[in-house]
Amino acid sequence: MKKLFRVIATVGAALTLCAATASAGNLVIKGSTTVLPISQLAVEAYMKAHPDVNISLSGGGSSNGIKAIIDGSTDIANASRFIKNKEVALAQEKGVYPVPFAVAYDSIIPIVHPSNNLTNITRAQLKDIYMGKITNFKDIGGPDLKIVVCSRDTSSGTYETWEGKVMNKERVSPAAQVMASNGAIVQAVSNNKYALGYIGIGYVNDSIRPLKVDGVEGTKESTLNGTFPISRPLFMFTNGWPKGDTLNFVNYMLHPEKGQKHVEAAGYVPLY
Amino acid sequence: MANRRQTTERSMQALFFIIATASISILFLIMLFLFKEGLPIFKTVSVTDFVFGKYWYPTSDPADFGIFPLIVASVAVTAVSGAIAVPLGVMTAIYLSEIATPRVGEIVKPVVELLAALPSVVIGFFGMVLVAPFLQRIFDIPTGLNLFNASLMLAFMSIPTICSISEDAIHSVPGALREASVALGATELQTIVRVVVPASLSGISTAIILGLSRAVGETMVVLMVAGGAAMLPGSIFDPVRPMPASIAAEMAEAPVGGEHYYALFATGIVLFIFTMLFNIVADHIAHRYSQVGEASL
Numbered sequence: 001m002k003k004l005f006r007v008i009a010t011v012g013a014a015l016t017l018c019a020a021t022a023s024a025g026n027l028v029i030k031g032s033t034t035v036l037p038i039s040q041l042a043v044e045a046y047m048k049a050h051p052d053v054n055i056s057l058s059g060g061g062s063s064n065g066i067k068a069i070i071d072g073s074t075d076i077a078n079a080s081r082f083i084k085n086k087e088v089a090l091a092q093e094k095g096v097y098p099v100p101f102a103v104a105y106d107s108i109i110p111i112v113h114p115s116n117n118l119t120n121i122t123r124a125q126l127k128d129i130y131m132g133k134i135t136n137f138k139d140i141g142g143p144d145l146k147i148v149v150c151s152r153d154t155s156s157g158t159y160e161t162w163e164g165k166v167m168n169k170e171r172v173s174p175a176a177q178v179m180a181s182n183g184a185i186v187q188a189v190s191n192n193k194y195a196l197g198y199i200g201i202g203y204v205n206d207s208i209r210p211l212k213v214d215g216v217e218g219t220k221e222s223t224l225n226g227t228f229p230i231s232r233p234l235f236m237f238t239n240g241w242p243k244g245d246t247l248n249f250v251n252y253m254l255h256p257e258k259g260q261k262h263v264e265a266a267g268y269v270p271l272y
Numbered sequence: 273m274a275n276r277r278q279t280t281e282r283s284m285q286a287l288f289f290i291i292a293t294a295s296i297s298i299l300f301l302i303m304l305f306l307f308k309e310g311l312p313i314f315k316t317v318s319v320t321d322f323v324f325g326k327y328w329y330p331t332s333d334p335a336d337f338g339i340f341p342l343i344v345a346s347v348a349v350t351a352v353s354g355a356i357a358v359p360l361g362v363m364t365a366i367y368l369s370e371i372a373t374p375r376v377g378e379i380v381k382p383v384v385e386l387l388a389a390l391p392s393v394v395i396g397f398f399g400m401v402l403v404a405p406f407l408q409r410i411f412d413i414p415t416g417l418n419l420f421n422a423s424l425m426l427a428f429m430s431i432p433t434i435c436s437i438s439e440d441a442i443h444s445v446p447g448a449l450r451e452a453s454v455a456l457g458a459t460e461l462q463t464i465v466r467v468v469v470p471a472s473l474s475g476i477s478t479a480i481i482l483g484l485s486r487a488v489g490e491t492m493v494v495l496m497v498a499g500g501a502a503m504l505p506g507s508i509f510d511p512v513r514p515m516p517a518s519i520a521a522e523m524a525e526a527p528v529g530g531e532h533y534y535a536l537f538a539t540g541i542v543l544f545i546f547t548m549l550f551n552i553v554a555d556h557i558a559h560r561y562s563q564v565g566e567a568s569l
Contacts, residue, residue, distance in 0.1 A: 063331075063525035071528070090527055148414045153500070154331040155525035171329060174341065177417060177511045178500030180521060191405045194414040 025053035027245050031065020031078035032157050033181040034200035035234050038104060039078055041262035046252055053245055059181060062157030069237050070096050075246045077237040080106065080157030080200065098237045103253050104260075105269040107201045107218040107231040108158055108165075111186075111208040113193040118142035120212040123229055126166050129196065132173030137196075150185050150197035151176040158182065162198060165230045198230075202267035223269045234268065306544060310537035313337065322538060328502040328513075330522065330532040337535045341502050343542065345419070345512035346488060348505055349498065352423035353430060353487045358480055360427070361434030365476075368435075369442040370464050381439065388432035396496030399425040404497065413509045417499040420508045425493045430483035437482060441475020442468060474561035481554035485547050491516040515543045 029039055036059045043055045065077035070091045083091075083098055091098050110121055118137060128134040129147055138144040151172050152159035163172070179185045185197040190207035197208075201218055204210050210218060213229050222228035242250050253259035260270040313322065317337050325338015364384065368377050403424065404416025445468050453463040469476070499511020500521070519536050526532040 060524055067525060067527055087527075146414050153521050155522065171332060174327065174503040175501050175511075177415060178502075178513065178521070180495070187400075188415075188417065192408065192415060 025050070025245055027053060027055040027076065027249060028068075028074045029055060029057045029076045029078060029236075030060060030068045030074040032062040032080040032234070033059040033183065034062075034080040034106060034158055034202070035078035035103070035236070037202045037266035038234070038263050038268060041265055042249075042253055042259050045258070045262065046249060050248075055249070061153065061155030061180075062160070063155040066098070066237060069098055069239050070094055072096070072239065075238065076249065079235045079237055080232065081160045082233075082235065083237065097240050099239075099241055101236045101238070101250055101254065102233040102271065103236050104234045104263040104271065105223050105231060106234050107223045107228045107269075108161060108198050109201055109204055109218040109230075110196065110198050110211045110213060111189050111204070112142075112196055112211060113189060114207070114209045115193050116142060116145070116209060118211060120215055122214050123166055126213070127168065127170060130162075130167060130172050130176065131170050132175055145194050147196050148192060148194040149173065149176040150188050150195050151178055152185070152198075153178050153180050158198065158200060161230070161232050165232075201269070204267065220269045303544070306537060306540055310534060310539075310541040313531060313534035313538045316531055317535075322535075323542070326504065328518070330526070330535055335531060337531070339515070339518075339535075339539055339542065341504050342513055342515045342518050342539065344504055345498070346514040346516075346543070346546070348419055348508075349422050349426060349494065349512065349514050350484055350487050352419065352508060353426035354480070354484050356423060356427035357430045357434055357483060357487075361431045361479070361483065362438050362476060364431070364435045365438035365442055365479075366464060366469070369439050370460075370468060381436070384432055384435050386432075387428065388436075390428075392429065392490060392492040393496075395425050395428055396493040399493065399497035407509075411509065415499060415509075415511060417497055417511055418509045419498065419505050419512045422494050422498040422512070422514070423508070425497055426487040426490055429490060429493065430487050433486055434479045434483035437479035438472070438476045441472040441479065444475070445471045474558050477557040477561070478554050481550050481557070485550040485554075488547055488550065489516060489543065491520045495520050515539050519543075 029043070039057050043057050047053060047055055062079040062081050065074065065079055066083055066087050068074035069077040070087065071094070082100065088098070110126060112118055116137065118141065121140060125134065125140045130149060130151065134140060135147055136144065137147055177188070179188060182199045182203045185199050186203055186205070186208055189195040189197045201223065216222050216228050218228050223231045236250060236253065238246055238250065256272040260272055263270040322337055322339060323343065324340050325336065326340050327336040327338045328341060329336040368381055372380065399421055400417070403421055406416070407413065407421055408416040449467055449471055450463055453467045458466070494514045494517040498514060498517055500513045500517060501511040502513045502518070503510070505512050519539055522532065523536055526536055
């Protein structure tokens with residue numbers, strides 16, 4: 001019995017020690033998987049420059065990030081869309097004042113398998129495909145293949161932007177496959193000659209083929225000059241006007257020589 | 273001396289009683305919480321619309337909360353995985369217990385049980401990266417992330433459970449029954465089919481149902497390989513979205529106390545009712561066909 005008490009006492013002491021050594025400089029960043037590649041580079045570089053600050057970064061989707069800002073479980077929310085009125089109302093109820101910082105520009109690029117010879121697609125065609133009206137690539141000048149529509153889960157800001165800029169309030173058909181991240185869409189499309197998906201410009205690589213939309217190629221230039229039809233700013237939201245480590249990190253993100261260089265390195269379009 | 277022993281005895285009994293009560297009451301509270309968070313959705317959607325509604329658009333405006341496609345997906349995935357796992361699991365168990373030499377059994381049984389040690393996320397990853405492209409090539413289907421792939425992976429996960437519990441049941445059939453059967457001139461196969469399996473039927477049924485209820489509630493695998501389309505599947509090669517996948521995919525984004533949040537908890541209630549029915553049936557079968565004495569077949 002005595003032995004047991006001693007064990008309990010030791011464990012207890014160890015736990016208190018652990019709690020006491022938790023460091024002061026901690027930042028939590030959550031949200032959009034589209035903003036994730038930028039954040040990863042920025043967080044790595046920032047932690048190298050400031051070894052005293054610990055930053056934990058995770059994805060999960062824009063809605064998850066904004067929800068986390070509202071319930072106070074994150075310092076910065078990455079979002080690939082602007083905050084919705086519903087979310088603002090909820091934030092006000094909880095006494096939270098979300099502040100948006102645009103950190104980069106992005107275009108949403110429709111992608112197909114590299115073997116697919118389709119090069120151009122119109123927004124009207126995209127809408128019909130995602131509604132389930134067009135089901136074969138041959139109807140839009142491609143090969144005779146059934147289309148497997150890949151979409152994103154409802155937490156995704158990319159999905160919300162897609163709904164706004166392509167679907168015009170029409171619903172994505174329930175037959176569409178649902179993936180939880182940009183990475184999962186790339187993975188699915190690169191392995192499937194039937195697939196059609198959409199991703200943030202930072203995820204475009206050689207394993208898939210990006211399509212022109214309405215004849216415009218999605219590039220940095222067409223994003224910046226507004227000719228590419230499906231583009232948007234990417235945001236970081238903070239709870240109230242940022243202070244301390246949060247402020248330093250946001251300033252770092254917006255710095256043309258620091259954070260904005262990471263934006264470019266991640267394949268997105270810098271603000272300056 | 274004896275007094276101290278009695279005190280220890282009594283305090284030990286009390287301790288165990290407290291621990292048991294605590295765990296049971298925690299489980300009960302979880303159930304209570306599930307119902308408390310799930311039932312409010314029925315203020316906005318009727319129960320029939322919720323259970324038989326064909327459209328699941330929780331974030332649209334106006335939102336649709338129909339989980340019929342999710343229920344059908346769960347049932348279909350479980351049924352197909354059962355059709356794969358039950359024959360394999362039970363036959364493996366029969367082989368290990370009745371036919372295999374003890375040496376083979378000693379090697380094979382741990383290997384089968386090792387399958388149970390594979391984390392579900394690993395099985396899901398395997399299905400996503402290797403099985404999906406393979407299925408697509410072999411069957412020439414548009415997508416490898418579908419009902420069949422998910423069932424295959426779930427079968428993998430339930431085989432160890434089915435096999436090891438069935439094996440224990442078959443193993444515990446009294447030797448006298450086998451000897452009597454062989455003495456009457458039955459072949460080994462006849463003995464297995466007509467005597468050993470019927471005698472261990474209750475154990476085998478319990479094994480099957482426990483294996484299947486693992487498949488019903490499995491989340492990670494279906495999230496990764498089922499395809500996630502919330503529609504009624506037309507064939508086993510269609511993408512589906514079982515209930516646990518939907519809950520796991522959307523819970524993080526649903527604002528606490530919103531309709532979407534309530535709807536996900538209500539989906540959890542439906543899932544809970546499902547697994548509870550499974551367990552009640554398992555319990556019933558175990559009692560109904562349990563072997564009493566050596567000669568009751």
